[in-house]
Amino acid sequence: MKNKYIFNTVFGLAVFIFLYIISRFNYPLFHSITEMITVFIAASVFIIIWNGRHLLDNQYYLLISIGFLFLAFFDFMHMVGNKGMGVFPQYGNLGPTFYIISRYILSLSFFIAPFFIKRKVKTAIMFMIYTVISILVLLSVFYWQNFPVTYIEGTGLTTFKIISDYSIDFILLAALGLLIYNRHAFDARVLKYIYFSLILFIATGLSFTLYTDPFGLTNAIGHFLQIISFSLVFLTFVETGLAKPQNLLFRNLTQSNEEIQKLNMKLENVNDDLMYSIAELEKTDAALKISEAQANSLIKLAPTAIFEVDLIKQRFTSVNEAMCKMSGYTREELFDIDPMDLLDEESGKNLAARIIKRFSLNNSSDFIEYRVKKKDGSFIYMVFNISFNDDSLDKVFVIGHDVTIRRMYENQLRESEERFRTLSETSLVGVGVSSTEGDILYANQSYEQILGYDHAELIGTKADNVYWNPGDRNYWVNKLFSDGPIRDLEVRLKRKDGLPVWVSISASLITYGGYKAVMSTIQDISARKKAEEGLKHYAAELEASNKELEAFAYSLSHDLRAPLRALDGFSQAILEDYKDILDAAGNDYLMRIRSAAQNMAQITEGMLKLSEVIRYDIHWEKVCLSETVSMIAQDLREKDPEREIEFYIAKNIYANGDPSLLRILLYNLLENSWKFTSKSRQARIEFNSTKIDGVEVFFVKDNGIGFDMQYSGNLFQPFQRLHPDNNFPGHGIGLATVLRVVSRHGGEIWADSEIGKGTTFFFRLGDYGMQQ
Amino acid sequence: MNEKYIFMAEDNTNDTALMQRALRKCQKPNKLIVVSNGKDALNYLTSSAENAKPSVIILDLKLPLIDGLEVLRQIRSDESIKHLPVIILSASIDENDRLKSINLGADDFLCKPINFDDFVKMVSRICEQWL
Numbered sequence A: 001m002k003n004k005y006i007f008n009t010v011f012g013l014a015v016f017i018f019l020y021i022i023s024r025f026n027y028p029l030f031h032s033i034t035e036m037i038t039v040f041i042a043a044s045v046f047i048i049i050w051n052g053r054h055l056l057d058n059q060y061y062l063l064i065s066i067g068f069l070f071l072a073f074f075d076f077m078h079m080v081g082n083k084g085m086g087v088f089p090q091y092g093n094l095g096p097t098f099y100i101i102s103r104y105i106l107s108l109s110f111f112i113a114p115f116f117i118k119r120k121v122k123t124a125i126m127f128m129i130y131t132v133i134s135i136l137v138l139l140s141v142f143y144w145q146n147f148p149v150t151y152i153e154g155t156g157l158t159t160f161k162i163i164s165d166y167s168i169d170f171i172l173l174a175a176l177g178l179l180i181y182n183r184h185a186f187d188a189r190v191l192k193y194i195y196f197s198l199i200l201f202i203a204t205g206l207s208f209t210l211y212t213d214p215f216g217l218t219n220a221i222g223h224f225l226q227i228i229s230f231s232l233v234f235l236t237f238v239e240t241g242l243a244k245p246q247n248l249l250f251r252n253l254t255q256s257n258e259e260i261q262k263l264n265m266k267l268e269n270v271n272d273d274l275m276y277s278i279a280e281l282e283k284t285d286a287a288l289k290i291s292e293a294q295a296n297s298l299i300k301l302a303p304t305a306i307f308e309v310d311l312i313k314q315r316f317t318s319v320n321e322a323m324c325k326m327s328g329y330t331r332e333e334l335f336d337i338d339p340m341d342l343l344d345e346e347s348g349k350n351l352a353a354r355i356i357k358r359f360s361l362n363n364s365s366d367f368i369e370y371r372v373k374k375k376d377g378s379f380i381y382m383v384f385n386i387s388f389n390d391d392s393l394d395k396v397f398v399i400g401h402d403v404t405i406r407r408m409y410e411n412q413l414r415e416s417e418e419r420f421r422t423l424s425e426t427s428l429v430g431v432g433v434s435s436t437e438g439d440i441l442y443a444n445q446s447y448e449q450i451l452g453y454d455h456a457e458l459i460g461t462k463a464d465n466v467y468w469n470p471g472d473r474n475y476w477v478n479k480l481f482s483d484g485p486i487r488d489l490e491v492r493l494k495r496k497d498g499l500p501v502w503v504s505i506s507a508s509l510i511t512y513g514g515y516k517a518v519m520s521t522i523q524d525i526s527a528r529k530k531a532e533e534g535l536k537h538y539a540a541e542l543e544a545s546n547k548e549l550e551a552f553a554y555s556l557s558h559d560l561r562a563p564l565r566a567l568d569g570f571s572q573a574i575l576e577d578y579k580d581i582l583d584a585a586g587n588d589y590l591m592r593i594r595s596a597a598q599n600m601a602q603i604t605e606g607m608l609k610l611s612e613v614i615r616y617d618i619h620w621e622k623v624c625l626s627e628t629v630s631m632i633a634q635d636l637r638e639k640d641p642e643r644e645i646e647f648y649i650a651k652n653i654y655a656n657g658d659p660s661l662l663r664i665l666l667y668n669l670l671e672n673s674w675k676f677t678s679k680s681r682q683a684r685i686e687f688n689s690t691k692i693d694g695v696e697v698f699f700v701k702d703n704g705i706g707f708d709m710q711y712s713g714n715l716f717q718p719f720q721r722l723h724p725d726n727n728f729p730g731h732g733i734g735l736a737t738v739l740r741v742v743s744r745h746g747g748e749i750w751a752d753s754e755i756g757k758g759t760t761f762f763f764r765l766g767d768y769g770m771q772q
Numbered sequence B: 001m002n003e004k005y006i007f008m009a010e011d012n013t014n015d016t017a018l019m020q021r022a023l024r025k026c027q028k029p030n031k032l033i034v035v036s037n038g039k040d041a042l043n044y045l046t047s048s049a050e051n052a053k054p055s056v057i058i059l060d061l062k063l064p065l066i067d068g069l070e071v072l073r074q075i076r077s078d079e080s081i082k083h084l085p086v087i088i089l090s091a092s093i094d095e096n097d098r099l100k101s102i103n104l105g106a107d108d109f110l111c112k113p114i115n116f117d118d119f120v121k122m123v124s125r126i127c128e129q130w131l
Helices: A002-025 A027-051 A059-081 A095-116 A123-143 A159-181 A188-210 A217-243 A245-301 A321-327 A331-335 A345-360 A404-426 A445-450 A471-483 A526-577 A584-615 A625-639 A659-676 A709-714 A734-744 B013-025 B038-047 B068-077 B095-103 B116-130
Strands: A305-310 A315-319 A369-373 A379-388 A395-402 A430-435 A440-443 A486-494 A500-512 A515-524 A621-624 A645-649 A654-657 A683-692 A695-702 A748-754 A758-764 B006-009 B032-035 B056-059 B086-090 B108-111
Touching: A002 A027, A002 A217, A027 A059, A027 A217, A059 A095, A059 A123, A059 A217, A095 A123, A095 A159, A095 A188, A159 A188, A188 A217, A305 A321, A315 A331, A321 A331, A321 A395, A345 A369, A345 A379, A379 A404, A430 A445, A430 A500, A445 A515, A471 A486, A471 A500, A500 A526, A526 A584, A526 B013, A526 B116, A584 A659, A584 A734, A621 A625, A621 A659, A625 A645, A625 A659, A625 A683, A654 A659, A659 A683, A659 A695, A659 A734, A659 A758, A709 A748, A734 A748, A734 A758, B006 B013, B006 B038, B006 B116, B013 B032, B013 B116, B032 B038, B038 B056, B038 B068, B056 B068, B056 B116, B068 B086, B068 B095, B086 B095, B095 B108
Parallel strands: A645 A683, B006 B032, B006 B056, B056 B086, B086 B108
Antiparallel strands: A305 A315, A305 A395, A369 A379, A379 A395, A430 A440, A430 A515, A486 A500, A500 A515, A621 A654, A683 A695, A695 A758, A748 A758
């Protein structure tokens, strides 16, 4: 290989040196020889490619070679057309003209060739085109003589010649570009040669453009370049195409092989895909079968009614279990009835309208409730989801939901809402709802009436505005949030006319329109407040008049004592000093006066004690009631030593209270028992304490004559007596005094008695702390 | 005059008469000097000679001109008579009156009994104690 390159180079150089020497001696000879070489190379290219065209699949070479044939012809014409040759003396210098023509053929051939890389060239047409163009050119030059002038004697090259040269160079550049674009269709080495030859063609053109003397140096260089470039084409096409056809062939073969491999791979991929698709299809088929079975059982078991209706025949074509259950019919019965008969009249009309409309509209569903008559005559409410069969418009597929319960709840809710609204609107209690921010959202008529506003005037205003003290609302709303619902809070509100109104407010938190809100009820308590004030006034008056009455009773009792004392004292004086003067009757009368005076004295004494108990200031201390009772018992025994009576006094019984008043209390009770056991055989009086509901209760129990409990209501009233005076002397003031003592201690007293068996007086005292 | 006697300030003549009768019954007649108001009582007590002072003073509470408690207070603040025993004999059974009297220096507080027999017993005890 290396030797060959050296040989080629040496040979080439020898040729160029030889030609150069000739050019120095005889330029026309040099020109003729170079042009002859060019013609020879161009013709050779054609001959070789033409004969080997069946080996080529790239038509680029064939097209170029055809071009070269015609190029060879016109280049020959150029050689002989030169003025010096004297072939066409009457046409002037035709050398440059044919040169331009040959150059156009060259460049255009290279330009169009890339478009035929993959296209089959119809050789006959190609030849025809080239031939026709050649004939037209020759006619233009020789016959019509209208071919543009290229060279003017004495002036040199014309503008046409120069523009043509540049144009040809541009065409060659474009050809080069196209070749680069299509480079993948060529063997790398071939491509290199063609690139290089194309560049040399451009360089040749440029060198010819620059010359002024047709026999000058640039012209000679141009011819050398021409030979080199044509030689390169020859090398490319001949040596590469034919001397090394295997390169071209092998390239094609390799390419084909690669393509086959690619195709094979593709085929394998397609095959795999196909196998996979088949497997998938089988799976899908199996799945489809399963899902069909599932769908069937779903339809069968679904809790919703699913059925198909033939609208023309007006019959069910299929129904599921749920539909039978909902309608109360068996499947067979359903198949025998017109589906429309299941609906009540209005529902039937609605559904018919619906279906008719659906024919003109798209296939979707609606949620109107239809009233469906069951077999037993009762009704249920259903919502139908109707879809039309795409294949046959006369069949509809329906899914029906039983919404009776939902409807029932909705009705209940609506009714309850209505009830609430009516209740609220007609209620005399004001009902209002306000947001947590304090805006009034709702107020019923009473609410507005209480506050003196017109209908709906309050809604949207600030709740604070209706409060006498604007901070009051905040106070209870905070309380509502922290402690829960508010009950009967007394608040002063401000009416529209600016007057205050007392209300009792109750409030809870509710959800109103999705938000937390405060619902309050207000009750006008102005009247109550007024009554309460009146009551307070009356109570004060009553207390004052009570005090007056007590003072009166006291002073009356007190002042009566002196005359009574005189009455008793002086009547006794008469009895003693004037006994002999009076007869028995007179003595008796005086005795009666004394007795009456004594009696009255006792009454006044009782009354004094009673009023004393009321006036007395309590001094609380811990008192041992057991000791007090013992002392009283002793006192009673001393007063009436003849009585045989058994005292049972529980030890260590203590109480908080006033010692003097408690003594009066116990004295009266014991004295009572003492008195009413006077007729008992084995009189017994007990003092003890017990617990009732966790509270200590003291009692004095006797086995005296007792009393009828039906008269016990008057027991503690002053001057009320349950026994006749002659049996048991007394004035009915003792128990009234006892009640006063207990009341003043914040306690309670009650009795339990049975005639002939005895009486028990129970009493408890209030808590000392409560009295403070 | 070194004789023991009771000095009594009482405006109610009935009570005075009963007092005298009761003293008679107790075998102590003519042992009573009576004035009918508080002013006379104080005058008598302060003006009488040292050896003519009463053995015991019995004061009613509701005396004309100067009431019994005020008389008592003045007796107890007068050096010449403050040592004399004073018994408040009242129609009142009011505990407050009793406490006030004792606090002002009364030697005893007695209620006038309505029953004449009781009255006699009371006078008898006074006589025993002070005469």
